[in-house]
Amino acid sequence: MATRNIKEVAQLARVSVGTVSNVLNRPEIVSPATRERVFDAIKKLGFVRNEVARHLRVGRSRTVGLVVLDVANPFFVDVAQGAESVAEDHDTMVVLCNSAGDPGRERRHLDQLEQQRVMGILITPVEAENPWLEELAARGTPVVLVDSPATGLQCSVAVDDRLGGQLAGAHLVERGHRRVMFAGGPMSVKQVADRHAGAEAAIAATGGAVELLTCTAPALTVAGGRAIGERVAALPPDERPTAAFCANDMMALGFLQAMAAHGLRVPEDLAIIGYDDIDFAAAAAVPLSSVRQPRELLGRTAIDLLLEEVADPEQHRHRQVIFQPDLVIRESSAPRRDP
Amino acid sequence: MATRNIKEVAQLARVSVGTVSNVLNRPEIVSPATRERVFDAIKKLGFVRNEVARHLRVGRSRTVGLVVLDVANPFFVDVAQGAESVAEDHDTMVVLCNSAGDPGRERRHLDQLEQQRVMGILITPVEAENPWLEELAARGTPVVLVDSPATGLQCSVAVDDRLGGQLAGAHLVERGHRRVMFAGGPMSVKQVADRHAGAEAAIAATGGAVELLTCTAPALTVAGGRAIGERVAALPPDERPTAAFCANDMMALGFLQAMAAHGLRVPEDLAIIGYDDIDFAAAAAVPLSSVRQPRELLGRTAIDLLLEEVADPEQHRHRQVIFQPDLVIRESSAPRRDP
DNA sequence: TTGAGCTATTGAGACGATTCAAAAGAATCT
DNA sequence: AGATTCTTTTGAATCGTCTCAATAGCTCAA
Numbered sequence: 001m002a003t004r005n006i007k008e009v010a011q012l013a014r015v016s017v018g019t020v021s022n023v024l025n026r027p028e029i030v031s032p033a034t035r036e037r038v039f040d041a042i043k044k045l046g047f048v049r050n051e052v053a054r055h056l057r058v059g060r061s062r063t064v065g066l067v068v069l070d071v072a073n074p075f076f077v078d079v080a081q082g083a084e085s086v087a088e089d090h091d092t093m094v095v096l097c098n099s100a101g102d103p104g105r106e107r108r109h110l111d112q113l114e115q116q117r118v119m120g121i122l123i124t125p126v127e128a129e130n131p132w133l134e135e136l137a138a139r140g141t142p143v144v145l146v147d148s149p150a151t152g153l154q155c156s157v158a159v160d161d162r163l164g165g166q167l168a169g170a171h172l173v174e175r176g177h178r179r180v181m182f183a184g185g186p187m188s189v190k191q192v193a194d195r196h197a198g199a200e201a202a203i204a205a206t207g208g209a210v211e212l213l214t215c216t217a218p219a220l221t222v223a224g225g226r227a228i229g230e231r232v233a234a235l236p237p238d239e240r241p242t243a244a245f246c247a248n249d250m251m252a253l254g255f256l257q258a259m260a261a262h263g264l265r266v267p268e269d270l271a272i273i274g275y276d277d278i279d280f281a282a283a284a285a286v287p288l289s290s291v292r293q294p295r296e297l298l299g300r301t302a303i304d305l306l307l308e309e310v311a312d313p314e315q316h317r318h319r320q321v322i323f324q325p326d327l328v329i330r331e332s333s334a335p336r337r338d339p
Numbered sequence: 340m341a342t343r344n345i346k347e348v349a350q351l352a353r354v355s356v357g358t359v360s361n362v363l364n365r366p367e368i369v370s371p372a373t374r375e376r377v378f379d380a381i382k383k384l385g386f387v388r389n390e391v392a393r394h395l396r397v398g399r400s401r402t403v404g405l406v407v408l409d410v411a412n413p414f415f416v417d418v419a420q421g422a423e424s425v426a427e428d429h430d431t432m433v434v435l436c437n438s439a440g441d442p443g444r445e446r447r448h449l450d451q452l453e454q455q456r457v458m459g460i461l462i463t464p465v466e467a468e469n470p471w472l473e474e475l476a477a478r479g480t481p482v483v484l485v486d487s488p489a490t491g492l493q494c495s496v497a498v499d500d501r502l503g504g505q506l507a508g509a510h511l512v513e514r515g516h517r518r519v520m521f522a523g524g525p526m527s528v529k530q531v532a533d534r535h536a537g538a539e540a541a542i543a544a545t546g547g548a549v550e551l552l553t554c555t556a557p558a559l560t561v562a563g564g565r566a567i568g569e570r571v572a573a574l575p576p577d578e579r580p581t582a583a584f585c586a587n588d589m590m591a592l593g594f595l596q597a598m599a600a601h602g603l604r605v606p607e608d609l610a611i612i613g614y615d616d617i618d619f620a621a622a623a624a625v626p627l628s629s630v631r632q633p634r635e636l637l638g639r640t641a642i643d644l645l646l647e648e649v650a651d652p653e654q655h656r657h658r659q660v661i662f663q664p665d666l667v668i669r670e671s672s673a674p675r676r677d678p
Numbered sequence: 679t680t681g682a683g684c685t686a687t688t689g690a691g692a693c694g695a696t697t698c699a700a701a702a703g704a705a706t707c708t
Numbered sequence: 709a710g711a712t713t714c715t716t717t718t719g720a721a722t723c724g725t726c727t728c729a730a731t732a733g734c735t736c737a738a
Contacts, residue, residue, distance in 0.1 A: 052724080688728105
């Protein structure tokens with residue numbers, strides 16, 4: 001069935017198109033009688049406003065893009081929900097795009113979003129340095145970095161990953177571990193590098209009493225964690241670390257699975273601590289200790305900054321918001337029985 | 340910075356707007372020299388094609404909407420990934436919308452998608468009967484139902500939930516359980532009703548030897564499962580079921596948490612089986628038995644059907660595709676030690 | 679009766695791309 | 709040179725809505 005347009009509505013209601021448009025956008029300036037006639041016509045024809053044409057004319061869109069590193073990671077789903085809850089109040093749509101850690105996919109999503117002339121973009125970039133993002137912003141699409149370091153050139157919302165790493169590292173040290181592994185992903189991902197640096201700092205503070213091994217997987221996924229876990233399980237017991245700090249909870253869950261598969265007990269044989277404190281962390285085979293981030297708040301704040309910039313681009317000053325993570329201790333890093 | 344348009348490009352390259360458009364859409368019909376000039380101008384100006392205007396003129400959009408019941412449920416994330424993988428090959432965007440089981444939110448998302456004139460909508464509806472969806476389709480937006488019963492009026496992709504329920508029920512019966520609980524959500528959700536009906540059938544087949552209790556939570560979430568688990572844990576041991584079939588894995592995880600919190604052992608004191616076989620099911624405190632659905636395939640097939648309809652609306656015949664679930668047995672429903 | 683001061687309505691441009699019939703140019707053949 | 713074909717390029721019309729200056733209709737006062 002052909003979709004109806006404003007002109008057909010105008011014809012049926014015997015008014016001009018301008019009036020129909022007024023009924024749609026500023027009903028209060030239209031006399032009640034005509035307004036009624038127009039609404040009737042709309043209903044009779046099943047007219048639905050064409051947002052595309054409206055957008056073209058008005059120039060502003062009512063959607064924002066959210067590009068995340070991994071939709072399968074509940075952390076990002078929570079960030080997205082935070083963003084959406086705010087967007088909803090502003091009658092705005094959030095389109096969720098998954099870069100899956102692939103710069104190519106990320107780039108394609110950004111192109112598409114820019115072509116759609118979205119109101120703005122929230123993004124957790126794959127790579128820390130991204131000139132493309134700056135050009136995008138320079139061409140007029142506001143960008144807010146989410147869970148990512150501030151470059152100063154745009155707004156950003158992040159959690160102090162270095163502090164998070166430090167909390168995790170210090171916790172393991174305090175539990176008496178002397179050989180700790182950092183199970184991470186590509187160090188080109190700033191989050192990973194920072195969490196690692198934090199852990200390193202905590203361990204360096206022991207003055208050499210504790211050793212830090214670093215092992216990386218190609219991606220921060222359950223499979224990545226499992227792969228590293230397999231390698232660890234294959235080590236002779238005396239070379240094996242007694243604790244692992246995983247760059248996120250997905251990896252920690254994979255690591256945990258590998259331990260179980262090889263009959264290693266957590267935390268007795270090896271303690272684990274993850275990062276993000278996703279809801280599934282508490283439900284894991286051994287409830288996971290983790291570094292919690294304010295996930296929804298991250299999303300909410302990001303879109304707040306974006307809306308602020310859109311509302312008044314002239315006066316807007318870019319801001320870098322940083323939240324603090326905190327430690328959630330569960331069974332996976334419970335104190336070791338004395339050896 | 341003002342965004343450039345085709346006219347500015349044309350001016351700089353000293354050709355007509357028609358030629359620029361040709362360079363963009365059918366470069367092969369433009370002479371190499373002009374093509375080069377136009378590309379140079381595009382690069383110099385940082386021109387980005389306005390997809391909104393293009394869409395308005397051409398009439399077809401390059402995005403499809405996917406409305407799911409719960410983004411926090413990895414099942415739907417996987418369905419979305421399946422859909423996106425196909426969409427990507429067709430240079431199409433999938434916008435993910437979360438109805439969160441709320442008909443109001445669902446309705447608002449549908450309105451928005453229709454106003455945006457998306458190419459089509461994939462949806463797991465909140466309610467089985469939905470006249471609104473039919474009107475939407477009648478007005479010209481193709482709709483494909485996902486993981487939902489076929490109404491015959493549109494395409495649909497589903498998994499046989501009744502069979503799934505039957506598999507789960509039969510499995511528990513076969514394991515020797517005589518008092519089984521179905522932990523579900525609103526029966527108005529067709530999936531829940533069907534899974535329940537399947538379990539009921541399997542149990543009825545025992546000729547009254549097995550008893551089925553039914554308990555529902557307001558939503559199919561971890562919290563919902565936990566709430567039901569709490570109630571069960573509070574029952575005196577001899578009234579307590581010996582097994583629970585949860586309407587999905589999220590609930591099963593919640594149920595499991597409640598058991599652990601009250602010191603009940605799974606599967607010894609109470610066996611659990613979930614539904615969906617999400618990745619986290621295998622990583623749970625007690626690895627969950629579950630009824631597996633072909634999640635990504637569901638998404639891929641749904642968008643295939645949609646693209647088929649869009650490609651040739653005249654000749655298109657609506658189809659109802661149904662997949663078979665299968666049982667994945669893990670520790671949470673391991674055989675009971677003989678009492 | 680005329681004019682001023684309202685409110686309600688109108689309708690002619692945008693907005694930025696695509697399309698396509700027609701014109702212009704280039705190449706080939708008589 | 710002129711006719712014929714083929715290749716490129718042009719530019720006006722179009723998609724559906726919004727905006728805004730202009731107009732119409734009304735009331736009230738002088």
